[in-house]
Amino acid sequence: MQLLEAKSLRKSYGGVAALRDGNLICKQGKVCGLLGANGSGKSTFSKMISGVVKPDGGEIWFNGTKLDVANPQEARKQGIIMVHQHLSLIPELTIWENMTLGIEPQGRLGFVNDKASKETAQAFLAKFAPELAIDLKVRELSLAQKQFVEIAKAIAQQPKLLILDEPTAPLEQSEVEKLFAVMRELKARQTSIIFISHRLWEIKSICDYVVVFRNGETVGAIDFDTEAKDESLIVSMISGKEHRHALGERTGGRLDPGADTLLEVRDFKLRKAREGLSFKVKKGEVVGFGGLQGQGQEQLLLALSGLEQPAGGQVSLGGRRLKLRHPKQAVREGIVLVPGDRHKEGLFLQHDVLMNLIYPQFATRKTGFLLNWKKLKREAEEVIRQVNIVPNDPGKVVQYLSGGNQQKVVVGKWLPLAPKVLLLSDPAKGVDVGAKRELYDTVRRLAEQGTSVLLYASDHEELMDICDRVFILFEDQIVDEIFPAEYGEQRFVSASLRSAKAAGPAAAAGRPSAAAAGR
Amino acid sequence: MNGHNRWHKLQHHSLFPIAILFLIVVGVNAVLQPGFFTYDVIHSNLASFTPLVLASMAQAVVILVGGIDLSLGMAITLSTVIMAATMDDSPSGILIGIGLALIATFAVGALNGLTVGFLKLPAIISTFAVSSICYGAALLIMPQPGGYIPYVFYETYQATIASFLPVSLLFILAGLAIWAFIRRRKIYRHLYAVGGSEQAAYANGIPTRKVKLYAFLISSIFIVLAALVIVSQTATGDANIGRAYTLNSIAAVVIGGISLQGGKGNLIGAVLGALILGLISNIIFFANLSSFYQDLIKGLIIIFALTLSILPSLRKKALA
């Protein structure tokens, strides 16, 4: 039985087509995986179904009638609820106020019934985070907690069709499992779900069928009831190319053991950590920082970039002690950051690629007072070629690029400065397979040319594939050191999950860990 | 432990810094002005501060929803002019005057709501344009100050109810009661939602444009109250009488800890902010400064107050 059918949905923004031909069928009580590379139009498509974006053309049929969803209210009335990729919570309102926002239960005389609101909120939030107090303000929550509130809010409205746009991005595996359990529950109650994710294992474990978008068009569907869950088929549908190993061959551990130490971090006290962390990085080495999310990996990179000040500690580069009070000092020393949130921290969205690419040079003495635009443009074109930004037009406004290409701009803007140390904060988050590969190719090339790379990635596989060494962080401390070339993924996961107290045995593994050396 | 906890909570209450500031200003006043705490002085100070308090509440509602209202002062003006031009001593005359003022003020609110909410014009410019229209209308209605306000108005405004409650305070309480009423309705949360993140509010099915319109309409209620208080203490209509409230109300709102970005703060803060501004004027008065230094010192104190009211957010993060 099909609940919803979308036919030929179209949408363009200022002449740029976000979606050319979106088609999808939702079956009652099934989970539909919606797949596609960055910028293939998944979010745009979902927003049209939920009324947030008005289609330029196409039809939506729901329960056998043609729908004209003018706004989200309309969609809600029909029972279509969406959890947005970029969360739609109001930071200054409490959890319970957020969870009933727009559907406040009314009491007598049109007054809101706060008691009923709180009860609803409590009941639905309990499925995910029973420990969370519902009268906390949303701004005080972690990203994962916010995501749970968002999902609980959607489910509280007892949707007929639930659209989840990359709900798992900020979640870790155990939390994902919790979500899946709830999704199965909903399925049993005949709710249809559209589930968007870039992680194939999630798709394979929860979806009944998948629909794949490419370049704003529906390119196909696979029904797992009748067809195999063929990963390479899915990937090739997404990318339009034959699937190879996602990130190319493993390159970790190839570093010349005799390379000199370039960067030394000693006694870095992050946030409120009582003890500092210390490590050394060799020239051309790719060092990963893993572990559970939010264990200080991002703070470490931010502190090295000069944006945030650690409570204590020293950094030296090539044996020379550095003062890193401000990103300017870091940039001048050749320590550059590819931040986690590219829109907020990495790009000038409404400026063009050229402007974005040359901008960091303003902080150095590389450009004089008067700019030589011809030269700058040549340089930018060279960068575009190196990191393969598509389209290769330096005049393209960045916000019209797809996510992956935007990320290439963020990395590419540092290339003309020939950085000594490259800090990467989850650079592949929300970047599709093809772009991810190209991104890491660039990183590898830089490493080969002698740039030291410090990489934080939420995805284990990325760390395993790229890094020569991986430090596992827990509560702002290094608790383990892993050499991916020698250990399998299993070791990695278990290290991540181990508590700080269990860090001891890592040192006993024969190699004195940097963490131990720091103490 | 419990007491400590409560202290902690209090300290992190959004009104904490502004309340401290208020106490400081009251303290300085008490030192400078003998008899500051006598009933007469409190009464007369409240009478002076009430118009700005109400105007600031009006401004606060609009700022909460992420807008700003530069037409506020002239909307007050228009309202006073209409009252003064139409009222006479009969109860029906009074009602007609207030009724017409209400209609005009709501029309101004609706115009602002439509232009800012539905047409998405930048509020800081479009409300300025509306301000010019209001001023023009006020000048047309009353090219020179005058008109008639029944004597009962200013008699009542100076009066005391039950021998302890000044009528001016009653107006502030009325404003707060209206806000308390709104607080318990959907629109209250929607104001914060739209101010906090318009996109998110829209995605939650909140009719964001209507909410902005409602914000301006709610604001109109406070504007009419402010106009009523002003005619009560001036007994006249004057096309220049409200001008100063526009910018003063914005200053009061910000000192009151309400973010100009919207969605953050508390209307009580605006009330305190307005009282603080009034008390600062009194400090200048009773400090008996040489006359040319008055403006300078007042400006500096306001900057100090602003900085102080912003400080708590400074503690949070170095860079926003």
Add this chain to the structure above:
Amino acid sequence: SKKESGSEGSAPASGSSASASQGGSDKEIKPIVVGMSNGYIGNGWRTQMTEAIEQLAEEYKKKGWVEKIIVQHAGVDVNNQIAQIRNMINAKVDLLLIDPNSETALNPVIEEAVKKGITVITFDQPVTTPKAINVVIDQQQFGKNLAEWFVHELGGKGDIVIVSGLAGHPANVNRLIGMKEVLGRYPDIKVLTEVNGNWDEANAQQVTSNLIASYPKIDGVLTQDGMALGVVNAFQAANKELPVITGENNVAFLKKWKELKDAQGFNTYGQNNPPGIGATALGIGVRLLQGKKSKLPMKDNTYYYPIGTHIKNDNLEAELAKVSDKPDTYTLDEMLSEEQLNSYFE
């Protein structure tokens, strides 16, 4: 005792003044507290007005007539001035001098003050409540004087424009009434348009420039306080011959006038709108509080200060010479002298 010694100490200083030492009322004179609430501050006129009051108050302090004077500027906002007057009441002043921001809006608070036993004198601009004493020049007459000279100079006919002050301001309104009364008698004078220069030179210059462009033939510009120089500048900048323009009595304009008179025989007329009127009000108020009986020629509760200085081409040099050391923004001043004041009281 402090008060007494004060008055004793001041006696020799004022010895030259026959009036100060006369009369046995000295024992009854209690030094008073004076509050002066000014509105707008920021042009030369208001500053001169303030300084004249402060200066006279200093003299009165020496005489032991005044204990203290509180001078405050409220700015143009009426409500601010109301708050300020309330503060004056709370500060327990005996005499309240007000340069009011509004003709009517201060009435309630003035009545409040009077009820508390405070003597209120408004100056520069009148208020409509009978509880206050107004000490003002007759603005309608002021406007009439300008217009009379103007129509005479025009020969009773021509196309003219009016550049007036701040729309709706009582002084402006009254001057216009006076002007129009005169103009009404001359059907051959056609008012092309009436614009507002806001008593602001630059503004007047701008609006006049526009008028020059849109009206090819302008025979006269009827303007007032603070704007004549702007009007003249506009005509000069446009390379146009100067029409008949009404003038004013501030140093900058008088200098320009002299220059134009010498160069091209320019003629105009200016009359004093004296900043000293505030000091006159203080002199009157102090005497009233001393219980003296007033013989001031009052019209109801208003004393119209008779304007003393009228400048035309014949006395321009003489008047200019008196103020040669003053800054450009200085306005020619006059006030009732102590002798004159004494003659009005007994």
Add this chain to the structure above:
Amino acid sequence: MSPLQTSEAGAPGLALRKIRSLGNHKALVAYALAVLIFVAGQLVSPGFGAFSNIMNVLNISALLGFIALAQMLVVLSGGEGIDLSVGAMASLGAVMSSQLIGGLDGNLPLAVIVVLAVGFLIGCTSGVGIAYFKVPPLVMTLAMASVIQGAALVYTNGQPKGMASPLLKELGTGRTAGIPNLVLLWLALALLVWLFMTRTKWGNLLYGLGMNRLTTELSGIRTRVVRTVVYGASGAISAIGGMLLLSYTGTAFLDIGAAYMLPTVIAVVIGGISLAGGLGSYNGTVAGAILLTTLSSILITLNISEGGRQIVYGGILLLLLIVYGRQKTA
């Protein structure tokens, strides 16, 4: 084509061409509307469209345009940037110039230096409050405006002395080949600003800062210092703008600049600078200043009451905004 119009020939780089073209679209509309008003004005009141009056209006526009440059830099720098102290600063600049010059050409250089320095320092003080203490620009500059007003009062003792020197007066009221000197100066300034914004590192830096402060910071720019300097520059430019007001009027008074506070913001927005920062050009601001001045001029010319003028002004402003001033943000 006036030199204000950017030509493709001097293409300074793609980035800026894009940014500018966003401004240019609105700028063109504004220029066209100004022309329209002149034509309409000529019909209603013959002489309004005459060359001399056009020059006249441009002359007055130049004054607004100078001060609006200060406003533009601040708005462009983002972070809800707005400078409500430009009017007060211009007043201070005018009274300071007047007293420092005292009618003598020889004092001009000193006056320029002192006025620039004072304007810059006061502006920087606002900038520090905004960039370091995170006071919202709107209220910081508003409060600073009253401080500046107060300072001017103290400085002059309520009575500005002195006057413009002959040279300065010639600049403000003289004409060269029928074109007011101020307008020529304005043209030169516009050209300089255009060069600065497109060809120099600092101009480009400003666009980035306005677009995204965090990205700018992470690119290694000390954004707080730059923001402070931008407010300082705004102060210096408005103070010099005050000196130009003096050149036009000859003598100064204490609120000579007050009337410019909000019109500068409107000119900037009408000219296509995004209130969110990071987009737009001075060309647009120039167009905005001309359009606004033309509009008030025609209203003065029409024989209607002040109330009617105010209503028409507000109504037309609203229409202008509705037609092409709609913004996605702010």
